[in-house]
Amino acid sequence: MIVKFEKTDSFLHRLNPVAKFSVLLSYGLIVFLAGSLPLELACIGCVFLLERIAGSRQISAFVLSRFMVTFVAVILVMQILMTRSGTVVGSIPFYFTRLDITSEGIDNGLLISMRFLSVVILGALFIAVTNPADFVYSLMRIGVPYRFGFMIILAMRLAAVFEQELKTLTNAQKMRGLHIDQSGARTLLLCLRSTVVPLIVCALSRVDDLVVSMEGRAFGCRKTRTFVAPKTWTLVDKTLLVASSAMALLVLLNLVLCPHFPPHLLPRM
Amino acid sequence: MRFGLFRKKNEQNPVLTKSSTEDFPNVFPALSIRDLTFSFPGRNRPALQNISLEIEPGQFTLVTGPSGSGKSALALAMAGYIPHVVEGTMSGGVLIGNTSTSQCPLSALAVTVSLCRQDPEAQICTLTVEDEVRFGPENLALAVKEIVRREKDCLEAVDCLRLKGRQTPNLSGGEKQRVAIASMLAMAPRVLILDEPTSNLDPEAARQVLTAIEKLRCDEKLTLIVIEHRLSPLLSVADRMVVLDRGEIRLDGKPKDVYPAYRALLDSRCAFGGKEALPALKTTDNAPIVLQVRNLFFRRENTEVLRSISADVRQGEFIGIIGANGSGKTTFLECLAGLNRPDCGDVTVCGLNTRRTRVSTIARHIGFVFQNPNHQIFENTVADEVGFASKNFGLDPERTAKVSKKVLAEMGLEPYEKFHPLRLSHGEKRRLNLCSVLAHGPEILMLDEPFIGQDAYNSAQIMAAALRFNREGHTVLMISHDIGMVFDYCTRIMLFDAGSLLVDADPRTARAKIQELGKSSFLPEDK
Structure with missing residues (x-):
């Protein structure tokens, strides 16, 4: 399943592409640095809400596609099987040995697979609601x-x-x-x-x-060129840009100044 | 109506400096070529030899000549791409006003001379019609108001205002060509050069482009230089006709004087040896059916490309397939060859149902020549290229070598046997394509626009080869926009319109039906 730009006139479609891109970058940064499963799940929920606002069904179809289901499942299983630390909660017989499943393995598996899913689906939503040419212009x-x-x-x-x-x-x-x-x-x-x-x-x-x-049409003859296509910055665009940048900055500062805060929010099993 | 498309008399050219503006006074001639000789690297013969030509402002000059005569090289030289972009050895020069193109930067020339090339697909560089037309003026950093004015005026000039908002990949061939012309006009040039503007277009789209050119000439008094093989629609509107041959100017004068001499030149080199070509084979109703199409439907990306097509093709028929760009002609041939599986209905080729048979198995019975010669060249020598299919089909190498030699000799390509195919000219490549699909001995030949970019000599060579194949008792299906050629040689005509087979009859009946349907652009001109 390939996600493509859908030309409609939703609130998300009308936003300035740079403002949307700034939200995408900040979101990616927050999702990667926060390390919290509830936060990841909340982000995924937000993306589905935004999908409804955009009037698209592409993201749900993309998440349920064979490629995505397989990829998320593979990440989850690999993390569960490869993480050795933590409390052993079960084991699987494997030839002459046993593979232990640990609580940390499950935590990491869920966290990383949801992190992957949340970043990919917001990226997909960005593609679905942003005209690529408008974005580049x-x-x-x-x-x-x-x-x-x-x-x-x-x-x-x-x-x-x-x-x-x-x-x-x-x-x-x-x-x-x-x-x-x-x-x-x-x-x-x-x-x-x-x-x-x-x-x-x-x-x-x-x-x-x-x-x-x-x-033949003077491309590159001047340092700057005119852009006719109007792409204005509304108050909402500016607010989004400032808010998303501030959030990303806060997360970065937090990482530098208090590397151990917030603690790992994932409930231990 | 004159719609102020171009600069007012005293308006400053935004790119040129003051001094260079003074170098382009509005005096005779608009363009002057003085003793120009140019050779491409690694070529023995110069592409242009001692060309001297003066073109007056507002003149409509038609440039023609056989393939490889240097027409496109001349266009590149006139627009300044030679020597700025295209490498080679050049002597003499091209003057615009009193400034040599070799001493003027290309960006400055861009607002004086514009060149629109043969394939619009290859020169459209943005994603929407507006962006494409604005591209040049935006590069010149003109004011938004001025760009918007030019955009409107240029689209209006080629009758394309209704295309605003459309995505360029979704335009038809004719629409793309007109948008390409509009985007060049937006540079407000004094000289517009069009290199085979109608070669890829169906007769109706070609007529629209020619109407747009005529309108420009009348309304804007633009200096127009059109390079074309299809001469008849332009002869009455051109002021001057220049014939190039082997890089030199062979004929130059008024079209009514030059054209008969040019025809005589072409006839003297005719592929049929100065005689009329033998007609296609007459088939009977008892001849075996080699292709059977039953209620064929085919969809692509939710669009019905072919609908309810049924036809039987008998051995020895020579079928001409005509219709507008995008009417489903190529898709139809691809369905017949098994390249497209029908969504509904059945296609049978020599007893093989295309739904259940591999394409490579069906291909044993078919020789398919695609539109672009470069898409079907896979080997390193001409001889290997001709033997490529036979090798894949596992045919006897000795027999393959013998047949390859024979077909190469028939097409006049024997001297190039050891050459790399990409070193051949466009016309030679096209003939090589034909050789390489005939060597494995197919029963059916399918030709998709074989005459695009070919001069009368090469077209006649290709037609002669197809007729020879047909007279051996084989079947030929040929898509072409060359309506005259189709009606002259084919024994059956199929007219496609928006995915439907509108007419399927012998030429005489087809002519009457097409007339009745009001599609006169698909009828040959009266001789």
């Missing part, structure tokens, strides 16, 4: 050099083109008898060899055309 408007910004815009523009070209290449190979649908190292090598060269040739010819197109 907003970054350029606040001072990110426009040459870098346009690298991202071009990458987004060309991703679809290259995807289409790769499909055509694969089709052309199939029509010339290459058994792409068969497995095996030899077939894989042959397919790779027959894909990489034409794809590079096509990419290079596109680069030539793009250079002509961009240089």
Whole structure:
């Protein structure tokens, strides 16, 4: 399941992309540094609430997707099985030995898997409610050099083109008898060899055309450029930016000044 | 109506300094090429040789010539990309006003000369129509008000105001081409060069682009230089026609005088050896069915691309498939080749149902030539490229070598046997594609837009090869926007419209039906 930007007009969609990105960064920092399961669960709950506000169903579908369920389960199980410290709460027979399950293993497993889940789903929500081009233009408007910004815009523009070209290449190979649908190292090598060269040739010819197109429109001739697309900062955007930055700063200061506070909030079993 | 698209007479060019502005006075000629010679690195023959040309302001110049004659190199030189971007050896020069392009930075030239290239897909660099048109003026750091004005005027000039708000990847070919032209116009150039602006477009989209060009000429008195192979729609509107051949100017004058001489030049090199090509095979109703399509439906990303298509194709038929960009022609061929599995209905190829058969098995019966020649070149030498499919199908290497030699000789590519395929010209690559799908002895040949970017000589060579294959008793299905070629040689015409097979009949009946449907842009011009 791939999360994509959905064009609607919810409160979250209307927020300035930079303000949303600032919240995403602060949230990630807080989630990683706090080390508290109740906090992680609260954050996950918040994301689902925001999903409802955005009028999207992508996040719920993403969380329930096979990829996410498997990934979270693997993190949980690996932590439970690999952590040796803590009180032993049970054991699993494994060949000639036994694998002990400890309370700390369970704590760590739950904490890390929920941490992963909460960061990934907020990232997914950010993607679902933010037009990628608007985000890049907003970054350029606040001072990110426009040459870098346009690298991202071009990458987004060309991703679809290259995807289409790769499909055509694969089709052309199939029509010339290459058994792409068969497995095996030899077939894989042959397919790779027959894909990489034409794809590079096509990419290079596109680069030539793009250079002509961009240089022909004075790209890079000035240090700054005009941005017409209006992306204003409302009071809500500014408040979000300040609040999220302050929260992140507080967590960082807390980590530097009082590294042992807050204590581990996870209830011991 | 003149809509103030370009700078007012005394308006300062925002990019040029005062002194350089004075270097571009509005005096004759608009563009002057003096004894220009240019060679690409590693090439023995110069791409351009002793070119001298003076183009007056407001003149509409049509530049044509066979493939590889140096037309695109000339366009790059006129727009200043040679020598600023494209490497090579250059002598002589191009002057705009009294300033040489080689002494003027490209960014300064950008507001004087604009070049719009053949493939709009490759030159659109942003994600929305507005961003694309604003891109140039924004780079010039113009005032927002001025950018918005230019955006509106330029989109209006190419009749694309209704496209505002659309995502560029979702535009049709014709729309992309017009947006690309609008984005170049937004630079307010004095000279606009269009390199094969209609080559990728269906007849209707091509007509729209040509109408936009004509409108620019009438309303803006812009100096227009159009490089084209499709000449007939432009002959009546161009002031001047220049024919390039092997890097030199062969003919130059009024289109009515130059065109007959150019036709004679092409006829003297005709692939059919100066004779009319042999017609396609006449099939009978008793010929075996090689392709059977029953109630075919195909969806892509929740959009119905093909709906309710049924057709039988008999051995020896030569079918021309026509229709607008995005009408489902290529998807239809891909379904026939098993590359797309039907959502509903069945496709049978030489008795093999495409639902239950591997593509690589079906491919043994089909030779499929895709649109872009570079997408189907996989080997390091021309000979290996031709033998690629036969090797994959496990055919006898001796027989493969013999057949490869034969098809290469038929296509005039024998001297290049040991060359790397990417060293060939566009036309030669296209012929190589044809060789490489014929060598394994398929029963059906499928050609997807084989004439794009090909001059009359190369197009005739490709057509001759397809007709030769057909006369051996094989079946050919060909998608083409070259309506004249389709009606001249195909024995059956299929017209697609929005995923439906609107017309499926012999040329005479198809002509009447298309006329009746009011789709006259899909009818050949009267000779």
